Amino acid sequence: MAVRVLNVAEKPSVAREVSRILSHGQSTSRPGRSRYNPVHEFRYTINGTPCDMYVTSVAGHLMEIQFDEAYRSWNAHPPRALFQAPIHKQVPKDKKQIEGTLQREARNCQWLVLWLDCDREGENICFEVMETCCRANPRLSVFRARFSALIAEDIHRAINRLGAPNKLDADAVDVRQELDLRIGSAFTRFQTMFLEKKFEWPQTNKKLILSYGPCQFPTLGFIVERAWEIKSHVPEEFWSIQVQYTHPNSTNGPVTFTWKRGRLFDHTVALRLYEMCLEQPEARVISVEGRNTQRAPPVPLSTIELCKRASRWLRLGSAQVMQLAEELYQEGYISYPRTETDQFEDGYDLQKMIREQMNHPEWGEYCNRLLNNSLFKWPTPGRNNDQAHPPIHPTKPLGQNLNWSRQKASVYELVTRHFLACCSKPALGIETKVAITISEEHFQVRGLMVKERNYLDVYRYENWGGARALPVFEEGASFMPDSIMLVDGRTQPPPPLSESDLLAKMEEHGIGTDATMAQHIQKQLERGYAVKTESSQSLMPTELGEALVTAYNEMGMEGLWRPTIRSIMEQEVRAVAMGNKAKGIVLASQVDQFENLFSAFLQHRGVFEEVISQFFVRKSTAPGNPRR
DNA sequence: GCAAGGTC
Numbered sequence: 001m002a003v004r005v006l007n008v009a010e011k012p013s014v015a016r017e018v019s020r021i022l023s024h025g026q027s028t029s030r031p032g033r034s035r036y037n038p039v040h041e042f043r044y045t046i047n048g049t050p051c052d053m054y055v056t057s058v059a060g061h062l063m064e065i066q067f068d069e070a071y072r073s074w075n076a077h078p079p080r081a082l083f084q085a086p087i088h089k090q091v092p093k094d095k096k097q098i099e100g101t102l103q104r105e106a107r108n109c110q111w112l113v114l115w116l117d118c119d120r121e122g123e124n125i126c127f128e129v130m131e132t133c134c135r136a137n138p139r140l141s142v143f144r145a146r147f148s149a150l151i152a153e154d155i156h157r158a159i160n161r162l163g164a165p166n167k168l169d170a171d172a173v174d175v176r177q178e179l180d181l182r183i184g185s186a187f188t189r190f191q192t193m194f195l196e197k198k199f200e201w202p203q204t205n206k207k208l209i210l211s212y213g214p215c216q217f218p219t220l221g222f223i224v225e226r227a228w229e230i231k232s233h234v235p236e237e238f239w240s241i242q243v244q245y246t247h248p249n250s251t252n253g254p255v256t257f258t259w260k261r262g263r264l265f266d267h268t269v270a271l272r273l274y275e276m277c278l279e280q281p282e283a284r285v286i287s288v289e290g291r292n293t294q295r296a297p298p299v300p301l302s303t304i305e306l307c308k309r310a311s312r313w314l315r316l317g318s319a320q321v322m323q324l325a326e327e328l329y330q331e332g333y334i335s336y337p338r339t340e341t342d343q344f345e346d347g348y349d350l351q352k353m354i355r356e357q358m359n360h361p362e363w364g365e366y367c368n369r370l371l372n373n374s375l376f377k378w379p380t381p382g383r384n385n386d387q388a389h390p391p392i393h394p395t396k397p398l399g400q401n402l403n404w405s406r407q408k409a410s411v412y413e414l415v416t417r418h419f420l421a422c423c424s425k426p427a428l429g430i431e432t433k434v435a436i437t438i439s440e441e442h443f444q445v446r447g448l449m450v451k452e453r454n455y456l457d458v459y460r461y462e463n464w465g466g467a468r469a470l471p472v473f474e475e476g477a478s479f480m481p482d483s484i485m486l487v488d489g490r491t492q493p494p495p496p497l498s499e500s501d502l503l504a505k506m507e508e509h510g511i512g513t514d515a516t517m518a519q520h521i522q523k524q525l526e527r528g529y530a531v532k533t534e535s536s537q538s539l540m541p542t543e544l545g546e547a548l549v550t551a552y553n554e555m556g557m558e559g560l561w562r563p564t565i566r567s568i569m570e571q572e573v574r575a576v577a578m579g580n581k582a583k584g585i586v587l588a589s590q591v592d593q594f595e596n597l598f599s600a601f602l603q604h605r606g607v608f609e610e611v612i613s614q615f616f617v618r619k620s621t622a623p624g625n626p627r628r
Numbered sequence: 629g630c631a632a633g634g635t636c
Contacts, residue, residue, distance in 0.1 A: 010634075010635080011635060012635095034636090036636050037636090059634080059636055060634030060636090064633090064634095067630095074630080082630090117634090121633060124633090176632075177633075179631090180631040180632050181632085184631030184632075185630045185631070186630085187630085188629085188630040189629085189630060206629095211630060213631045213632070214631075326635095326636085338635090513632090513633075515635085516632065
């Protein structure tokens with residue numbers, strides 16, 4: 001008799017894909033208790049054992065940690081108690097139906113095979129699923145299927161080489177969860193309750209929540225830090241010499257040579273050098289260099305790159321991009337949108353996906369060229385691979401009469417053009433550099449002639465250089481410039497932090513993950529800590545955001561908003577995952593450390609209040625807080 | 629009324 005096997009994936013799309021691959025498209029489906037998570041059925045032979053396969057899914061974590069009931073109320077215990085308060089894991093309300101399906105199926109099965117994503121969080125979810133299923137059926141044999149991509153080869157290999165889930169990875173996630181909950185809740189409760197009645201806060205329709213989080217605050221920190229740089233910028237005047245010349249054979253106007261010295265902040269010196277140039281204005285060409293150059297197409301698209309590029313070129317916020325990408329994914333138009341991977345597996349059928357785009361009115365012709373001549377090139381791999389998802393790419397051509405918003409269509413277009421671009425040859429050009437001297441001063445100009453546009457033809461967001469072709473200069477020749485000018489300028493403050501710069505900083509310091517970065521930025525807006533500027537894609541702190549970070553600083557608690565705090569936590573968590581440190585020891589020491597930080601915070605509450613009072617008006621009616 | 633991480 002066949003062994004009955006319950007298979008559980010992290011999301012419905014993986015359950016569907018695993019079933020399709022293992023059953024060669026022969027699986028049938030029936031609804032689960034949750035309407036998004038059906039159960040797929042088919043027969044399969046695992047290492048010679050005939051099996052009845054039941055494949056279903058969860059939707060991310062099945063459980064979350066919570067403080068015990070006695071600590072839920074904000075007033076029942078002082079916030080400091082949250083560092084030691086008892087916690088437990090539970091299935092939240094909105095996951096009860098999924099839990100129901102798992103338990104119902106588990107009772108009917110003998111084996112449990114875990115198909116969760118092969119990352120740390122996935123490993124943790126394995127244990128949540130195990131706990132749930134084994135409670136319903138304690139006699140289950142449990143196995144872990146490990147796969148690096150949703151391709152037939154990997155999936156077949158995984159089912160025939162089943163292993164055990166990795167407890168260390170799961171422990172590491174437990175540590176991270178517990179620290180985040182304790183730290184976030186304690187600081188959030190304290191600063192909200194401490195400040196809410198003391199000051200007049202801007203009116204909003206929501207209750208004031210001054211949340212603190214180990215990702216939220218470093219994110220806010222980046223925004224405030226840039227605002228400080230802008231505020232403290234002192235413009236400096238500088239001078240530079242520019243030379244213009246219209247070559248007799250030129251077809252596109254005068255050429256501007258720039259000064260090799262760049263800019264000088266000493267007016268007297270700049271003026272003297274300028275006057276020397278004017279006295280002997282004849283220019284001599286000292287070198288003409290030409291070399292072949294190329295501009296590489298982008299590497300395959302990861303989530304963070306999608307957000308950065310959409311922000312820059314489509315002027316969409318990353319939260320909105322992810323929302324639209326999610327819709328496109330649900331409707332089958334693009335692959336899974338939360339991926340760190342920027343390389344395609346060998347054997348991925350890129351040609352097929354290009355062929356599917358051949359009838360598109362705008363880029364269909366380009367696809368023809370890709371398939372029919374030597375324009376195609378296997379994408380240059382990026383450096384990242386999350387071992388769970390391919391780079392983002394189109395999975396279905398556009399249909400007729402889609403009622404899509406302009407924004408949604410533009411996200412699909414970006415994903416598709418990016419995909420086609422990364423499958424293309426680089427653009428080729430010839431760069432020329434002409435160097436001249438006037439008096440003793442050196443000047444130069446660079447020109448570029450694009451020989452083959454290649455990927456640039458489809459990737460219309462990018463231009464190459466903005467440089468243009470130069471007329472032909474002869475080495476050793478002399479000419480009389482049209483003009484020599486002493487131009488002056490002032491140093492500018494840096495621009496407000498753009499969303500793509502912010503994402504880059506978060507990525508650099510490990511704040512958040514591909515799936516959460518957009519949410520952390522969104523949270524800044526939601527809490528009233530930051531706003532988007534009119535041009536819409538830059539972030540500036542509000543009074544509130546700046547006040548909080550300033551206050552932390554004045555209290556000597558810089559560490560609370562700098563990114564380092566998260567990096568250290570991440571290091572410790574990694575040590576647990578590697579088996580180098582015990583879960584209990586890391587937890588105890590980290591909790592202890594943050595509890596001490598919290599005590600210091602309480603001791604400096606006077607400074608906290610004082611700094612906030614420099615930004616906000618005290619509530620005159622507040623009892624116990626009379627105005628001086 | 630709180631975090632961050634999955635995901636619908």
